[in-house]
Amino acid sequence: MDIQYLVNRPITEAQFAGLLQETTLGARRPLENHECIQGMLDHAGLLITAWSGDKLVGAARSVTDFHYCCYLSDLAVSESVQAQGIGKELIRRTFGALKPGCKIFLLSAPQAEAFYPKIGFTRHHSAWLMSGVEELR
Numbered sequence: 001m002d003i004q005y006l007v008n009r010p011i012t013e014a015q016f017a018g019l020l021q022e023t024t025l026g027a028r029r030p031l032e033n034h035e036c037i038q039g040m041l042d043h044a045g046l047l048i049t050a051w052s053g054d055k056l057v058g059a060a061r062s063v064t065d066f067h068y069c070c071y072l073s074d075l076a077v078s079e080s081v082q083a084q085g086i087g088k089e090l091i092r093r094t095f096g097a098l099k100p101g102c103k104i105f106l107l108s109a110p111q112a113e114a115f116y117p118k119i120g121f122t123r124h125h126s127a128w129l130m131s132g133v134e135e136l137r
């Protein structure tokens with residue numbers, strides 16, 4: 001399949017939500033909150049997209065300073081084209097947009113837990129998460 005990859009090409013909220021719905025990530029993102037999804041696109045910093053013709057079939061959406069750290073928040077490949085190397089290529093191209101030495105980190109969805117070690121990610125045992133200020137003690 002002929003896939004074209006683009007860096008920071010603007011996509012609409014509907015395109016992004018549509019792609020997420022074509023993956024198990026759809027159930028894990030607030031698709032009904034249009035302001036949130038639009039904000040995720042507006043402030044992402046780095047968006048690599050994969051296209052089959054004019055159809056969006058994959059995306060890697062990151063928040064990054066480009067030099068030190070890159071948080072890969074959403075990696076999604078449409079179920080119709082999974083297992084063809086697109087997910088790995090989206091990560092390769094994310095690195096391609098970063099300065100050498102800039103690290104990618106992420107939180108894995110349960111369905112992708114075996115994917116990341118397979119393509120070379122290492123598990124970090126010191127990751128910490130706080131979901132809101134009300135959790136601050």
Ligand SMILES: CC(C)(COP(=O)(O)OP(=O)(O)OC[C@H]1O[C@@H](n2cnc3c(N)ncnc32)[C@H](O)[C@@H]1OP(=O)(O)O)[C@@H](O)C(=O)NCCC(=O)NCCS
Pocket residue numbers: 023024025074075076077078081082083084085086087088089106107108109111112113114115118119
């Ligand atoms: C996870 C995901 C992005 C992988 O994209 P993909 O294009 O299917 O992956 P690739 O084709 O690049 O896979 C690279 C390798 O990993 C393997 N792989 C893909 N998904 C896997 C999974 N969930 N578990 C284990 N291995 C996986 C592939 O078989 C391939 O192996 P190979 O090189 O031996 O052939 C895609 O399946 C997806 O969108 N899943 C649903 C959303 C999701 O969970 N995203 C991650 C959120 S953190």
